[in-house]
Amino acid sequence: xxxxxxxxxxxxxxxxxxxxxxxxxxxxxxxxxxxxxxxxxxxxxxxxxxxxxxxxxxxxxxxxxxxxxxxxxxxxxxxxxxxxxxxxxxxxxxxxxxxxxxxxxxxxxxxxxxxxxxxxxxxxxxxxxxxxxxxxxxxxxxxxxxxxxxxxxxxxxxxxxxxxxxxxxxxxxxxxxxxxxxxxxxxxxxxxxxxxxxxxxxxxxxxxxxxxxxxxxxxxxxxxxxxxxxxxxxxxxxxxxxxxxxxxxxxxxxxxxxxxxxxxxxxxxxxxxxxxxxxxxxxxxxxxxxxxxxxxxxxxxxxxxxxxxxxxxxxxxxxxxxxxxxxxxxxxx
Amino acid sequence: xxxxxxxxxxxxxxxxxxxxxxxxxxxxxxxxxxxxxxxxxxxxxxxxxxxxxxxxxxxxxxxxxxxxxxxxxxxxxxxxxxxxxxxxxxxxxxxxxxxxxxxxxxxxxxxxxxxxxxxxxxxxxxxxxxxxxxxxxxxxxxxxxxxxxxxxxxxxxxxxxxxxxxxxxxxxxxxxxxxxxxxxxxxxxxxxxxxxxxxxxxxxxxxxxxxxxxxxxxxxxxxxxxxxxxxxxxxxxxxxxxxxxxxxxxxxxxxxxxxxxxxxxxxxxxxxxxxxxxxxxxxxxxxxxxxxxxxxxxxxxxxxxxxxxxxxxxxxxxxxxxxxxxxxxxxxx
DNA sequence: GTGAAAGCGCTAACAC
DNA sequence: GTGTTAGCGCTTTCAC
Numbered sequence: 001x002x003x004x005x006x007x008x009x010x011x012x013x014x015x016x017x018x019x020x021x022x023x024x025x026x027x028x029x030x031x032x033x034x035x036x037x038x039x040x041x042x043x044x045x046x047x048x049x050x051x052x053x054x055x056x057x058x059x060x061x062x063x064x065x066x067x068x069x070x071x072x073x074x075x076x077x078x079x080x081x082x083x084x085x086x087x088x089x090x091x092x093x094x095x096x097x098x099x100x101x102x103x104x105x106x107x108x109x110x111x112x113x114x115x116x117x118x119x120x121x122x123x124x125x126x127x128x129x130x131x132x133x134x135x136x137x138x139x140x141x142x143x144x145x146x147x148x149x150x151x152x153x154x155x156x157x158x159x160x161x162x163x164x165x166x167x168x169x170x171x172x173x174x175x176x177x178x179x180x181x182x183x184x185x186x187x188x189x190x191x192x193x194x195x196x197x198x199x200x201x202x203x204x205x206x207x208x209x210x211x212x213x214x215x216x217x218x219x220x221x222x223x224x225x226x227x228x229x230x231x232x233x234x235x236x237x238x239x240x241x242x243x244x245x246x247x248x249x250x251x252x253x254x255x256x257x258x259x260x261x262x263x264x265x266x267x268x269x270x271x272x273x274x275x276x277x278x279x280x281x282x283x284x285x286x287x288x289x290x291x292x293x294x295x296x297x298x299x300x301x302x303x304x305x306x307x308x309x310x311x312x313x314x315x316x317x318x319x320x321x322x323x324x325x326x327x328x329x330x331x332x333x
Numbered sequence: 334x335x336x337x338x339x340x341x342x343x344x345x346x347x348x349x350x351x352x353x354x355x356x357x358x359x360x361x362x363x364x365x366x367x368x369x370x371x372x373x374x375x376x377x378x379x380x381x382x383x384x385x386x387x388x389x390x391x392x393x394x395x396x397x398x399x400x401x402x403x404x405x406x407x408x409x410x411x412x413x414x415x416x417x418x419x420x421x422x423x424x425x426x427x428x429x430x431x432x433x434x435x436x437x438x439x440x441x442x443x444x445x446x447x448x449x450x451x452x453x454x455x456x457x458x459x460x461x462x463x464x465x466x467x468x469x470x471x472x473x474x475x476x477x478x479x480x481x482x483x484x485x486x487x488x489x490x491x492x493x494x495x496x497x498x499x500x501x502x503x504x505x506x507x508x509x510x511x512x513x514x515x516x517x518x519x520x521x522x523x524x525x526x527x528x529x530x531x532x533x534x535x536x537x538x539x540x541x542x543x544x545x546x547x548x549x550x551x552x553x554x555x556x557x558x559x560x561x562x563x564x565x566x567x568x569x570x571x572x573x574x575x576x577x578x579x580x581x582x583x584x585x586x587x588x589x590x591x592x593x594x595x596x597x598x599x600x601x602x603x604x605x606x607x608x609x610x611x612x613x614x615x616x617x618x619x620x621x622x623x624x625x626x627x628x629x630x631x632x633x634x635x636x637x638x639x640x641x642x643x644x645x646x647x648x649x650x651x652x653x654x655x656x657x658x659x660x661x662x663x664x665x666x
Numbered sequence: 667g668t669g670a671a672a673g674c675g676c677t678a679a680c681a682c
Numbered sequence: 683g684t685g686t687t688a689g690c691g692c693t694t695t696c697a698c
Contacts, residue, residue: 004675015685020677028683045470050447051393052675054384055690062427062448071413071628073406080404083430092448094395095428097416114383115395115425137378223615252615259617279615282556282585284592295404337691348669353693361667385691388674 003044012040023048054116062092063305064112064120068100073277074247074294075123078146081298082121089306091118100125100190106134113138119305121298123147125190127154141308145301146294148191155308155317157301159292161192164323165199165244168272168290171325172242173207175270175332180210182240184219184229184250196246196274215240219250226253227260234261242270242331248277251287255330271330285329293321336377345373356381387449395425396638397445397453401433406610407580407627408456411479414631415454422639424451433458433523439467446471452638454631456480458523460487474641478634479627481524488641488650490634492625494525497656498532498577501605501623504658505575506540508603508665513543515573517552517562517583529579529607548573552583559586560593567594575603575664581610584620588663604663618662626654 005023009016014033021029022037029037040046054060065082067075079095086093094112098105105124112120119141124131127149135142135154144156172181183200186193197216204211217232219225226245230253233239245251251273258269265271265285273280276291300319307314338356342349347366354362355370362370373379387393398415400408412428419426427445431438438457445453452474457464460482468475468487477489505514516533519526530549537544550565552558559578563586566572578584584606591602598604598618606613609624633652640647 005677006675016676017678017686018684021684024677030683033683047443047447049388049449049675051384051387051449052690053677055382055388055692056675056677058677058690060384069413070403070416071406071410073404073409076406076409077404080402080430083403083428087429092427092444093429094425095416096420096426097413110380111425114380116382116384223611249615256615256617278556282582282589282612283616284589338693339691349692350669350671350694351667354668357693363667366667382691385674386693388676389691389693391674391693 003046005046005048007044008037008040008046011044012036058116060116060118061090062094062115062117063302064109064115064117065093065095066098066105066108066112066120066122066124067095068098068123068125070095070097073279074275077277077294078123078298081295082145082302085299085302085306091306098124102128102130106130109134109138113140118309119143121145121301121305125187125192127191141305143301143305146192146297148195150191152318155304157297157304157319157321159297159321159323161195162199164290164292165196165274166203167323168244168274168325169200169203170207172244172270172272172331173203173209176241178209179241180215180238182215182217182229182233182243184217184226184243184245184254186219186221186246188218193246200244219246221247221250223249223253226250227257228253230254230257230261234258234263241268242272244272244274246274248273248275248279248287248289251289251330252279252283255283255285255287266330266332270332276326280326280328288328288331289326291324291326296321336379338379338381340377341370341373341379344377345369391449393449393451394423395427395448395450396635397442397448397450398426398428399431399438399441399445399453399455399457400428401431401456401458403428403430406612407608410610410627411456411631414628415478415635418632418635418639424639431457435461435463439463442467442471446473451642452476454478454634454638458520458525460524474638476634476638479525479630481528483524485651488637490630490637490652490654492630492654492656494528495532497623497625498529498607499536500656501577501607501658502533502536503540505577505603505605505664506536506542509574511542512574513548513571515548515550515562515566515576517550517559517576517578517587519552519554519579519583521551526579533577552579554580554583556582556586559583560590561586563587563590563594567591567596574601575605577605577607579607581606581608581612581620581622584622584663585612585616588616588618588620599663599665603665609659613659613661621661621664622659624657624659629654
């Protein structure tokens with residue numbers, strides 16, 4: 001440590017500026033000079049100090065990523081999408097989990113801004129006016145990934161959660177011939193989960209399926225709450241013939257809960273999940289699920305950010321990626 | 334953006350040095366002065382520039398984390414452990430996935446060092462002499478997490494993979510009365526997987542169980558390779574009565590592969606996984622697995638790093654955390 | 667208890 | 683094509 005651009009300049013008999021040009025790939029350097037500098041760098045084991053560079057150039061080539069929980073399969077996949085594109089564009093990721101707590105989210109944002117990140121990708125359950133306020137004072141672009149903001153003031157990458165759930169319910173309704181469909185929600189404090197719920201409700205209505213409030217079970221996204229939901233539904237006097245959930249993990253819980261109850265899936269009960277995580281293939285019967293392209297959401301978010309950062313042309317700041325239903329063995333008529 | 338320590342100093346009628354003292358919690362400031370400064374900071378909406386601070390102080394309060402794949406359940410959990418402790422000590426995490434490619438690992442290390450990270454936590458399949466060389470030139474502490482280095486030259490946090498697998502096999506052997514036990518390995522280019530394999534071999538030998546090379550199936554850590562392994566074993570003329578795998582995901586594959594084959598687990602086949610990820614509970618029958626405390630490995634690694642960084646006393650640089658077997662329904666005699 | 671001033675290692679005009 | 687020279691925004695002696 002300690003060898004600086006100045007040492008390299010001396011060793012190569014050139015000025016600091018020239019060394020700077022070489023390490024930044026500036027073309028205005030005579031090949032011979034470039035080589036001299038390169039040799040000196042090699043010889044001295046020089047490693048440019050990105051902190052100093054950041055201070056001088058006011059760019060750090062790092063972006064902040066605020067994520068609810070990196071140990072969650074869903075978000076981890078999304079993070080990987082972000083990361084792959086980031087590294088492709090030579091950005092570094094400063095990653096922090098927020099546990100969806102607003103004060104933590106805002107603190108993290110602040111810390112990242114202190115670190116002078118060039119941009120931020122935000123994932124969270126809800127976007128309050130405080131969020132918007134904080135983001136707008138950030139002076140760097142902020143992108144919402146898999147996160148819905150009603151005001152549509154921020155660039156974002158999502159699927160249409162409302163339509164996706166609606167499609168899934170309608171698909172399911174066609175399998176079971178006008179029977180009731182139970183629904184296991186994720187926590188409704190998140191806008192996205194609210195949208196899914198609305199999609200379910202509207203699909204039920206439009207399909208003319210029977211409905212009452214008892215067909216909706218409030219889950220918490222955990223496997224266990226899927227099991228609990230199965231018990232809840234199957235103990236009803238007139239249990240639904242199909243259950244759709246807001247996440248795959250809960251769907252696995254529903255399947256196993258039903259199986260423990262002696263119910264056959266899909267013969268006696270159809271089950272549909274949401275997200276199409278790897279889990280969907282790791283259960284018997286395999287799980288029909290609504291595909292949400294997590295990796296792509298991450299990748300597209302990061303790509304969008306790089307465009308913003310490089311001043312590239314942007315067609316549309318509100319990106320909606322396609323969803324679709326992946327039919328597997330947990331649904332059959 | 335743009336309000337600096339200098340602006341604050343002017344506003345509060347003090348010098349930059351005093352402002353610096355205040356924001357760094359230095360005690361040598363008269364309370365009245367401190368308050369003046371605090372007011373000015375508030376008024377101006379001053380946010381300290383961590384990059385400038387990093388340049389001046391030669392500390393960035395950020396640590397680099399090199400991880401094979403953040404979208405992998407196992408590593409994601411570990412990352413969460415790192416992160417939680419890091420944020421507790423006010424460090425930021427620069428996170429990158431290496432896909433276990435050595436050149437990528439070394440590149441990432443280099444980039445992180447350019448960013449002047451205060452330390453590095455490394456996870457990878459193997460630690461070559463090039464790694465050691467690179468780490469020793471880093472001039473910042475490097476800690477191995479869930480990563481074994483034969484030379485034991487670096488601080489590290491692990492469980493004893495050899496003993497853990499041996500324990501598991503011996504436990505299993507007691508359930509099935511001297512019958513053969515099949516083993517599904519993870520890729521053997523990783524030291525850890527090699528250790529597990531050796532633990533298996535030695536346990537077989539010590540227990541006097543039958544053995545031949547056909548009882549070892551080379552998996553690749555994927556669910557599918559678990560299914561393949563099940564097919565491989567069950568097609569043998571004399572299939573093993575128990576199968577142990579190097580990872581939970583493969584164990585799920587084995588269970589489902591066996592079930593697809595019409596085999597009952599655990600009545601006809603005992604299955605044991607490794608890592609005790611959340612998956613172990615998300616399968617029927619639930620999976621007996623060797624508990625490896627991923628979160629703790631991450632947390633302890635990061636804690637160890639903070640100790641190194643703060644010059645705190647360290648009892649032992651090579652930490653071995655306890656493992657144990659969590660018995661569930663996939664094993665029964 | 668507070669201030670002045672010299673860097674930290676680099677980039678970015680601007681000059682030649 | 684190359685060099686000179688200000689900074690970037692802070693910390694850190696060293697005085698007082």
